Amino acid sequence: MALSDHILDVCIVGSGPAGLQAGYFLEKKGLSFTILERGPAVSDFFRTFPRHRQFISVNKVHTGLSNPETRLRHDWNSLLNDDGLLFADWSRKYFPAADDFVAYAEAFAAPMADHIRCNSDVTNVAKTDGIFEVTCADGSVTRARQVIVATGVSQPWDPGIEGFDLVDNYFDFDTAPEIYENKRVLIMGKGNSAFETADSLIEHAASIHVMSPNPVRFAWQTHFVGHLRAVNNNFLDTYQLKSQNAVIDAKVVRIEKADGVYTVTARMSAAADHEIVLTYDHVIACTGFQFDNAIFADDIRPALRHFDKFPAMTPQWESETTQGLFFAGTIMQSRDYRKTMSGFVHGFRHNVKCLAEFVAMRARGSDYPSRITPLDPAGLTTGIIDRISTASGLFLQPGFLADIVLLDGDAPGRSFHDVPVEWAHDAPGISGRTYLAVTLEYGDFGGDSMHVKRQHNVFGDEPDAFIHPVIRQYRDGALVAQMHLADHLDADWRPREDRGGDAGTVLRMTFKDAGEALAPSEVARRQITRFLDQIGLDVPAATAAE
Template sequence: MQENFDIIIVGGGPIGIACGLEAKKQGLTYLIIEKGPIVNSLFNYPINMQFFSSSEKLEIDEIPFISKEAKPKRNEALEYYRRIVTSNQLNIHLFEKVHEVKKEADEFLVQTDKSAYKGKHIIVATGFYDLPNKINVPGEDLPKVSHYYKDPHFYASQKLAIVGASNSAIDAALECWRKGAEVTLIIRGPEVGQRVKYWVRPDIINRIKEGSIKAYYNSNIQEIKETEIIVSTPEGELELQNDFVLALTGYMPNFEFLEQMGIELSDDGKKLPNYNPDTMETNIEGLFLAGVICGGMETHKWFIENSRIHAPIIINSIVEKMQLAQKS
């Protein structure tokens, strides 16, 4: 027999958890479904990652986040969000993947790899960390290539090429160089990204200037081979000896999943989903978006600190809908 809920929340990251907390406070029945562990995306961040935001800006539901430094690290965030889930006894199913969300009459049927559920309302808070932006060159599928970076120890004493100029690429370059990797940065633009954390950017620029880390600007990898990479630079094509490639060129939401649910996306390349910013409800009645997924391809526009407000906006909207339905 299928379980029925007032709200089903797809995604157990910080914003999905915030939505669950709000639903619980309002006395609504809810279920959070997360395909991995609690805050799966944060769990998959690099082990030593430090947030750009200070701890109070990562807080949800005004629950204090105490960290050793002003800007917390990954392990502290994992502890914070885990404690929120467990201490509030949130109804969350972990390691369960949603395959389909289909609207039938005035409710939704949610099919996962383990079960099926019905919900009057759906909140999609799935983030954007699951699908890497591919560089689309021959050899990208070789075992030496990864789109995710975890631990610098793995690359010690290796020739490592890192593609990208944003925070993830620059953090990886500095950490791996400090663990003894021979690091080469392949940067498509003319400089290190302007959004790189302000306390990190001078570090990488100085390492490049002194020659500790080699950087090729206005350059692109053309091909990845077993022991070399072919790089197109302003000075011509180069063949560089190489052991590993980290293609840290960003990630995107699962647009196919959104479209399967019937959510309209803009056709201007940004793939912005259609939703009402006053309620966060999409063009599908009863289906809401929360968190970074609202930004489409513009994944830098929404993050934890400015999308925390989505939770009360959505839950208040749902409560109003339910009250109106009861009166009619």
């Protein structure tokens, strides 16, 4: 075993987008680090997945927006950087090819080449006397004060069904469509991988059944992009129009195989005590992935959450039991499971930026970066409106990341941008203070997300359904006041003349309680002004003078 005497600040395990994003920010912080990649090249996972090689992450090239930060709201693939490396330079497709993302990741990784070690299969992570020792299959050992695990969910999830080991799995099944010609196919699961697979077989299989215990959940209804996306739901047409295919709400309880034929016993979800027995030529499990925690020594192995798919972690994405052991990438969704976007590049890239700050704070004993926001009502209102109109982190991590503005104590007006809400409530320097938390959030769409009823009041009783700003005041950890601002189609609450030439669509809207049509910027100004008046904002003299 080759044990290095050199101790790094950080060892990153995994060179996918999260590992590369972490490395980028650690390098900017001046921390020493190495990235260990199991495969022969960076982003090895995306060289295989998704299996049908098309992303469903948005790559909107033409936005009409001039602010690079705001354009990231509609660019779900670029990693955060100051070097102009944008995914749009690799693909102009709205739903790009996976191979284009791999090429982008290779370019992003190139400046960090000296920090990346490929063919380094991590087999053990241990901690001795405050130092982590990361051992690879070749016997090499990397020592570091902190570890960021960015391995993703690398193992197929086993739902515990009798005979599950007999079926093929999305993880490694043969995607050649001719294999399934005139065959009966069962696909287990109702996520995007299941419908991606079903769609690929429509022109070949005799019949396709998509089955799981729960009904299909659509991303346009839940605003969780891990639920079924419209780009993958063509198959539903073939079911509803009775083209030999079906979507079945049933729990598979047993799978048997004899003479090349699968016999599947399932319990119907919508009919109590009703079982159905079906036969298929192929069964493909698209039941998801799980985090592999086998690489950790027993005393630091993290517990698993959410059907044992993700490691347990704190609001700082740190192990609940082992200080200095952090998690990055899709496994960050353990903190906001099926609620916001931490499972996807466009969400976790912002998380990883925060994580790099947390790691640097630990390594250097420094404070979280902050800035001063004017606390006079006019200055504060303008600052809030600018952020809710331009920030990508707030927009893409709704209700999960927030801007925090301190209102009392030393340095009133001190502000923290794009930080986890749950971390802020207990963070040193914030906990126990009076502060504002500014987020963007969705409301309640009711029964039909395509026909949403609206109040159209400046000061209504119910929050708007579409993404809109929310301002909350906390004192000593308790919520004392909040204001939901009005939504609108452009999601830009600045006056038109302050948008840098960006052309919005919404000029005015009518509001019943105002008795007139108002520009979105005027509505936002009135709402924020009333909120600040209601909380009795007391502007310290020193801050007001600034």
